[in-house]
Amino acid sequence: MNHIQALSNPIFKIVSQAADELGLDCYVIGGFVRDYLLDRGTHKDIDIVAIGSGIELARKVASLLKEQPKVSVFKNFGTAMLRHGDVELEFVGARKESYHRDSRKPVVEDGTLADDQNRRDFTINALAISLNLNNYGDLLDPFNGISDLESKIIRTPLEPGITYSDDPLRMMRAIRFATQLDFQIEQNSLQAITDNKERIRIISKERIVDELNKILSSNVPSLGFSLLHKTGLLPFIMPELVALQGIEEIEGQRHKDNFWHTLEVVDNISKTTNNLWLRWAALLHDIGKAPTKKFHKKIGWTFHGHEFVGSKMVYRLFKRLRMPLNDKMKFVQKMVLMSSRPIVLSEDYATDSAVRRLVFDAGENVEDLMTLCEADITTKNPKKQRRYKNNFKIVRQKIIEVEERDSIRKFQPPVSGEEIMETFNLKPSKEIGIIKEAIKEAILEGEIPNEYEAAKEFMLAKGKAIGLTPS
Ligand code: ATP
Ligand code: MG
Numbered sequence: 001m002n003h004i005q006a007l008s009n010p011i012f013k014i015v016s017q018a019a020d021e022l023g024l025d026c027y028v029i030g031g032f033v034r035d036y037l038l039d040r041g042t043h044k045d046i047d048i049v050a051i052g053s054g055i056e057l058a059r060k061v062a063s064l065l066k067e068q069p070k071v072s073v074f075k076n077f078g079t080a081m082l083r084h085g086d087v088e089l090e091f092v093g094a095r096k097e098s099y100h101r102d103s104r105k106p107v108v109e110d111g112t113l114a115d116d117q118n119r120r121d122f123t124i125n126a127l128a129i130s131l132n133l134n135n136y137g138d139l140l141d142p143f144n145g146i147s148d149l150e151s152k153i154i155r156t157p158l159e160p161g162i163t164y165s166d167d168p169l170r171m172m173r174a175i176r177f178a179t180q181l182d183f184q185i186e187q188n189s190l191q192a193i194t195d196n197k198e199r200i201r202i203i204s205k206e207r208i209v210d211e212l213n214k215i216l217s218s219n220v221p222s223l224g225f226s227l228l229h230k231t232g233l234l235p236f237i238m239p240e241l242v243a244l245q246g247i248e249e250i251e252g253q254r255h256k257d258n259f260w261h262t263l264e265v266v267d268n269i270s271k272t273t274n275n276l277w278l279r280w281a282a283l284l285h286d287i288g289k290a291p292t293k294k295f296h297k298k299i300g301w302t303f304h305g306h307e308f309v310g311s312k313m314v315y316r317l318f319k320r321l322r323m324p325l326n327d328k329m330k331f332v333q334k335m336v337l338m339s340s341r342p343i344v345l346s347e348d349y350a351t352d353s354a355v356r357r358l359v360f361d362a363g364e365n366v367e368d369l370m371t372l373c374e375a376d377i378t379t380k381n382p383k384k385q386r387r388y389k390n391n392f393k394i395v396r397q398k399i400i401e402v403e404e405r406d407s408i409r410k411f412q413p414p415v416s417g418e419e420i421m422e423t424f425n426l427k428p429s430k431e432i433g434i435i436k437e438a439i440k441e442a443i444l445e446g447e448i449p450n451e452y453e454a455a456k457e458f459m460l461a462k463g464k465a466i467g468l469t470p471s
Contacts, residue, residue: 001139002137002138002139003036003037003129003137003138003139004136004137006028006032006033006036006037006129006137007028007129007131007136007137009042009046009087011046011084011085011087011089012028012131014061014064014065015028015048015057015061015089015131016131016132016133016136017064018057018060018061018063018064019050019057019060019131019132020132020133021060022052022056022057022060024050024051024052024053024057025050025051025052025113025130025132026048026049026050026051026057026130026131026132027048027049027113027128027129027130027131027140028046028047028048028128028129028131029047029048029049029116029117029120029126029127029128029129030047030120030125030126030127031043031045031047031125032045032046032047033127033128033129033139034124034125034127034145034149037127037146037149038149038181044086044087044088045087045088045090046087046088046089046090047090047092048089048090048091048092048131049091049092049093049094049113049116049128050091050092050093050094051093051094051112051113052093052094053078053093054078054079054080054091054092054093055071055073055075055078055079055080055091055093057080057091058071058073058080058081058082058089058091059071059080061082061089061091062082065084067084069082069083069084070082077092078092078093078095078108079091079092093110094110094111094112094113094115094116095108095109095110095111095115095116095119096108096109096110096111096112096115096116096118096119097119097166099165099166099167101165102202103202104166104167104168104169104202104203106119106166106167113128113140114142117140117142117143117157118157118158120157121156121163121167121170121173121174122145122148122154122155122156122157122173122174122177123143123144123145123148123155123156123157124145124148124149124154124155124177124183125145126141126142126143126145126157127139127140127141127145127146128140128141142157143155143157152181152182152183152184153183153184153185153186154174154177154178154183154184154185154186154189155186155189156170156189156192160186160188160189160191160192160193161192161195161196163192164189164192164193164196164199165196165199168196168199168200168202168203169203169207169211171193171196171197171199171200171231171233172200172203172207172208172211172212172233173211174189174193175193175211175215175224175227175228175231175233176211176214176215176224178223178224178227179214179215179218179220179221179223179224179227180214180215180218182219182220182223185227190230190231193231193233194230194231194232197231197232197233197236198236200233200236200237201236204322205320205321205322206322208237208321209321209322209323212237213276215228216266216276216279216280216283217274217276217279218270219270220267220270221263221266221267221270221279221283222263222264222266222267225241225263225266225283226263229242229245229259237321238317240284240287240290240313240317241259241262241283241287242259243287243290243291244257244258244259244261244262244286244287244289244290245257245258245259245260246259248293248295248301250295251297253295253300253301254301255293255300255301258286258289258290261286261378262282262283262285262286264378265282265285265286265375265376265378266279266282266283266375268282268374268375268376268377268378269282269371269372269375272371272374272375273368273371275368277328277331277332278335278368278371278372280332281331281332281335281336281339281368281372282372282375282376284310284313284314284317284332284336285310285335285336285339285372285376286306286310286339287310287313287314287317287336288303288305288306288307288308288309288310288311288312288313288336289303289306289310291306291309291313292304292305292306292309307336307337307338307339307340308337310336310337310339311333311334311336311337314329314332314333314336315329315333318332331365331368334362334365335365335368335369335372338361338362338369339369339372339373339376341358341361341362341369341373342358342369342370342373342392342395343373343376345358345391345395346373346388346391346392346394346395347388347391350391350394350395350398352398352402352446353444353445353446355395355398355399355402356402356406356408356443356444356445356446357444358395358399359399359402359403359408359409360408360411360444363409363410363411364409364410366399366409370392370395370396370399373392374389374392377389377392405449405450406443406449406450407450408443408444408450411440411450413436413439413440413455414439414443414450414451414452414454414455414456415436415439415452415455415456415459417432417436419456419459420432420435420436420459420463422471423459423460423463423470423471424463424468424469424470424471425471426468431463431466431468434462434466435459435462435463435466438458438462439455439458439459439462442455442458443455
């Protein structure tokens with residue numbers, strides 16, 4: 001079957017012309033072909049394999065383009081890259097690879113198209129479409145990738161044990177593709193991943209996190225995390241999550257399995273937000289529960305302070321995985337730290353002052369926090385489910401009302417420290433802090449509105465009460 005429709009981007013005609021002028025064969029291969037056949041929209045990175053020099057082909061293509069794009073050459077890898085419009089073209093010479101046990105860097109020699117397809121990770125990623133004029137649009141599918149696409153299967157072209165041992169990153173990629181595409185990993189592959197799980201140690205944290213982020217960005221991230229769990233990879237990556245697994249029972253009292261609960265929360269939140277960091281927060285919101293778990297004869301299982309402990313663990317986990325220790329990390333910490341706050345509100349009648357305090361503490365992130373807490377509702381009791389959801393609706397409404405009245409979200413003290421100093425003729429001193437705190441408290445409690453006049457009047461009264469006289 002001819003797949004000329006895949007090549008509607010005019011750039012392919014240029015690549016074709018360049019290859020024919022150089023007298024070499026070339027193909028588009030990998031993710032672009034796969035996503036075209038799956039009808040997943042256009043893949044923005046286009047991989048071209050040349051039987052010969054990929055770098056030379058890239059240079060030729062660039063010379064045929066009006067805008068004469070810059071060609072970035074990676075000599076060590078024998079690859080070259082150029083940008084054209086909104087696509088990124090990567091050129092590589094067909095190669096044959098062999099591996100050493102302690103590294104995922106192969107020894108590389110020139111090869112045929114078949115050699116190059118052999119080194120690909122999965123049958124669905126080894127599909128190639130020819131770009132030369134004489135067979136333009138022909139599909140080359142030596143491993144029945146098409147049939148695996150149809151039956152939604154992740155399978156390696158060669159023996160899976162070798163494939164995963166050679167480059168253990170492929171274990172993460174298999175699980176990531178299974179999650180993104182909702183495919184099944186073929187049985188022997190799954191077994192080979194399980195057998196080779198320890199080899200994940202030679203993969204850099206950055207590459208692992210890239211894959212984790214892609215799993216978390218999928219529609220149903222739990223597919224990936226349960227595969228990481230099932231294959232035994234998860235303990236090497238996030239032991240904190242594994243520690244949440246299991247149900248303990250003492251004197252007939254059980255707690256829920258916080259690992260499977262967490263995965264449900266991640267799936268829930270993924271239906272309502274694409275914010276990767278909020279999804280991370282969902283994944284980590286309960287990690288403090290393993291180290292804080294206790295059984296008490298009278299009250300049963302408790303996880304006191306798990307939010308605080310969890311937020312400290314977020315830092316250590318990010319650091320270990322070499323993730324950014326920036327405002328994203330702080331956001332995740334804050335969400336974990338505050339993750340129980342709205343729940344307490346929703347279980348009971350939420351007073352205005354409790355809502356005001358929530359908005360004050362969560363600030364700009366209050367909606368994200370509500371989204372997290374709504375996702376946290378995993379009770380299977382439909383009555384409770386409805387009650388919690390409804391209560392959250394009420395809390396959200398109250399947040400809007402309180403915000404309209406008092407704008408707490410970007411709270412700025414309505415009376416400044418300087419003004420307090422001037423009013424009472426004070427030098428910098430602890431009295432100023434006391435008065436400022438009292439004003440803030442009065443606003444949060446709803447005793448006074450968040451306005452200058454009211455706050456000033458309150459300041460005068462408070463100052464007098466602690467023995468100060470206005471100057
Ligand atoms: P995506 O771009 O969505 O991550 P992709 O399949 O395009 O998916 P890339 O990382 O862009 O993945 O790699 C392009 C192609 O290179 C893949 O389709 C595959 O054929 C090959 N490839 C990438 N990484 C590996 C690997 N670790 N082992 C073997 N082949 C790989
Ligand atoms: Mg790609």
